[in-house]
Amino acid sequence: MKRFWQGEHHGVEAELRRYRPEPRPAFMAALSDDLHERMRRPRIVRRAALVTALTVGMLTMFATFGGIGYASSAAHNAFHVSKLGRLVGISHARHSLKLAKHSHPAKGAPLQSTQAQSNGAQGANPVFGDQYRPGKGCGDKNHIHLRENECKKPPK
């Protein structure tokens, strides 16, 4: 029955398909571009919102669990412990004194001299007060040179 119908109006159907209205290419391009452009915009907004939400979330997490303070104190400690910090001259005079007091009492005279030195002109010396004192000599692997060519043997 269906085939009969199709056959009956075959000519009209063919004409309807043949003369099917087509949009102008300029109209097609304009509408298509407009649609693509407007569909892309929300995606950019969504991406920016995601980035913002992630950043805020991470900061909130850090603030809640003390991550920022922990990181700050860790960095602070690392800075003070490093030799570089000491060599640059950022050691505390009070810390040097404390270390000198708690050092072994067997070396009484040197301790006094150390105290005197730390209060005196060499008090600003970053190496004084440390467990590796310059008296240990050039043979020590932890020896720190205070002067250039300090440990070089003089020519005979």
Next chain:
Amino acid sequence: MLRVDPLRNPEPLIRRVYAYVAYRIGDGPDAEDVTSDTFERALRYRRSYDASRGEPVSWLLGIARRCISDFFTHRLELVDKPPEMPAPGDLEDDIARRLQLATAMSRLSERDRELIAFKYGADLTARQIAEVLGLQTNAVEVALHRALGRLREELVERKPSASSAAASGR
């Protein structure tokens, strides 16, 4: 659930919607306006598209129907005017035949025009048309057959009158 974007590949959809609209209201700037309006609304309400209820083209044609309805209510005075029939010989045969078809289409009832536009403009199957219109597939096939019969009558009627007009012109 992954959401399907109905306008992901708009070019073929534009062609089908335009052809449907042009068969309904006539080819030209009005059809372009209605097509643009359809896609404008589709873009605004694309989140409401439900893939389980039909293909994107069916959803778009549902929007296009409402746009056409709005078009008719705003431009009621132009609806009943059939397009001017050119004298054969003035234009190429192809264009003349295209205009004859447009004229015959414009003489059909709104219902017949809609069915033909769905079938031959938007390339929908009878089943898809039935889904859009909320009818039985069989009812759509019968209605479509009758619409084609009436269109053929219109084309046959117009042909001799056109040729006689041409003859009297000479």
